[in-house]
Amino acid sequence: MALVSPSLLAADFLHLDSEIEMINRSEADWLHLDVMDGVFVPNISFGFPVLEAVAQRCIKPLDVHFMIVHPEQYIDRTAKLGAMMMNVHVEACRHLHRTVQEIHNAGMKAGVTLNPSTPVSMLEDIIEDVDMVLIMSVNPGFGGQDFIENTLTKVARLRRMIAGSGSKALIEVDGGVHAGTAPRLVQAGVDVLVSGSYVFRSATPEHTIHELRELK
Numbered sequence: 001m002a003l004v005s006p007s008l009l010a011a012d013f014l015h016l017d018s019e020i021e022m023i024n025r026s027e028a029d030w031l032h033l034d035v036m037d038g039v040f041v042p043n044i045s046f047g048f049p050v051l052e053a054v055a056q057r058c059i060k061p062l063d064v065h066f067m068i069v070h071p072e073q074y075i076d077r078t079a080k081l082g083a084m085m086m087n088v089h090v091e092a093c094r095h096l097h098r099t100v101q102e103i104h105n106a107g108m109k110a111g112v113t114l115n116p117s118t119p120v121s122m123l124e125d126i127i128e129d130v131d132m133v134l135i136m137s138v139n140p141g142f143g144g145q146d147f148i149e150n151t152l153t154k155v156a157r158l159r160r161m162i163a164g165s166g167s168k169a170l171i172e173v174d175g176g177v178h179a180g181t182a183p184r185l186v187q188a189g190v191d192v193l194v195s196g197s198y199v200f201r202s203a204t205p206e207h208t209i210h211e212l213r214e215l216k
């Protein structure tokens with residue numbers, strides 16, 4: 001069984017209120033929020049005014065995924081939202097260890113995120129200090145892309161790294177997670193599934209979340 005963190009990027013932005021009510025009613029464990037700056041990734045999503053409105057209404061722990069340069073500049077504002085998890089990209093952080101420390105000092109859990117082409121070995125010297133590793137299974141910037149199959153090899157490699165260290169880091173996978181890919185990810189030992197289009201474009205999103213949570 002894996003936790004489920006639906007990605008709000010695929011929600012109907014004209015009806016965010018009812019989308020968040022759906023998440024609140026559902027069995028979703030967390031809510032995943034994708035922040036994009038048009039620099040680190042070739043797309044712009046939403047920023048703090050939207051995050052603040054969502055945080056006021058959502059009762060689920062917030063799992064914020066920053067796809068921006070200099071995420072360290074936004075640690076305090078993210079903590080003020082009451083976010084549970086702040087995910088920063090390894091590729092965006094010049095001083096990753098310091099950023100992880102600052103996220104912890106601000107009272108949040110720290111997630112480190114890997115692009116599809118970034119090897120798990122980049123985490124060897126930080127794995128014991130992080131609460132979660134977010135493996136991107138698509139190139140970040142857009143929802144609705146095809147799952148990259150090499151993700152399963154990466155998950156297995158990361159599982160071995162975690163087992164061989166004192167780390168208790170969770171493994172989260174993000175991108176192209178649906179009925180065709182989620183069972184294999186759960187089998188591979190993924191702890192948290194992020195799913196955008198598959199959940200929000202479903203005719204019965206609450207049931208879809210339930211089904212993802214039931215996978216063994």
Ligand SMILES: O=C(CO)[C@@H](O)[C@H](O)COP(=O)(O)O
Pocket residue numbers: 007009010032034065067138139140141142143144145174175176177194195196197198
């Ligand atoms: O971070 C991202 C994309 O960069 C994701 O969180 C997407 O929002 C996932 O969308 P789907 O692939 O599930 O539609």
Ligand SMILES: [Fe+2]
Pocket residue numbers: 007032033034065174194
């Ligand atoms: Fe994401």
